[in-house]
Amino acid sequence: MDTLSQTFAALADPTRRGIVTRLASGDATVGELAEPFAISGPAISRHLKVLEAAQLIERRIDARWRVCTLKRERLAEAQKWIGEVRQFWESGFDRLEALLQSQDERTNERQRKSESKE
Amino acid sequence: MDTLSQTFAALADPTRRGIVTRLASGDATVGELAEPFAISGPAISRHLKVLEAAQLIERRIDARWRVCTLKRERLAEAQKWIGEVRQFWESGFDRLEALLQSQDERTNERQRKSESKE
DNA sequence: TCTTCATTTAACGTTATGGTTAAATGAGGA
């Protein structure tokens, strides 16, 4: 799965967004992150694994706790993607090809006639 | 499912992001949207249904075509959510409670001790 | 009216997601 898909998928769950929001105020242990939610430890653990796989957080070991830290990069990329679409939409310009390339959103794209001719 | 979850889930698929990007350059029929992708019509139709359910697009009937339009609101909300988290994270301030409330991210939250005492 | 064409719905299969409980892991403290 591509990075952007992973980022958006990770943010599509309210528990995970809650965790991200909490981490925006500073690092926290798994237990601290779990506290506000009425779900089991293993469920939290899996949510953290999803966030880590999406590179939205990092985990490090501190004595007998795992401390989670929020990472900037993926959030920035996701925000940028939305921003570009919005900006393009507002501008009314017809430079789609440029936007498509800038966003590298050609996954699954069908072989183009123009391309197969060349 | 809450709105934000629906928005992020809709954006978590590369085909749907491709459709959104295409629509940022202007309205398009289902056929036009389907053209770049190597998947079946029904698959596109379902992607459009997801985007419509998430209120990212609208469909209207024009003769024998269904024309799709991008909508602004949900994209703006999603971008805003990410922006708030990032801003909060960068600020280093400890006003988590305010952020939580502003984002209405208390879904699934466990009964708090302080609350049950009051 | 009959046919065509764009799109959707139905039915189906496979894999992913999110939850659970029970057991495993592994560092710290007694």
Add this chain to the structure above:
DNA sequence: TCCTCATTTAACCATAACGTTAAATGAAGA
């Protein structure tokens, strides 16, 4: 060493997601 505690892994279940092909729908044009 042995116990405790924080967290993860394993095994399982239900439901959602995404793809397919075949059939249905419904407006346009002959």
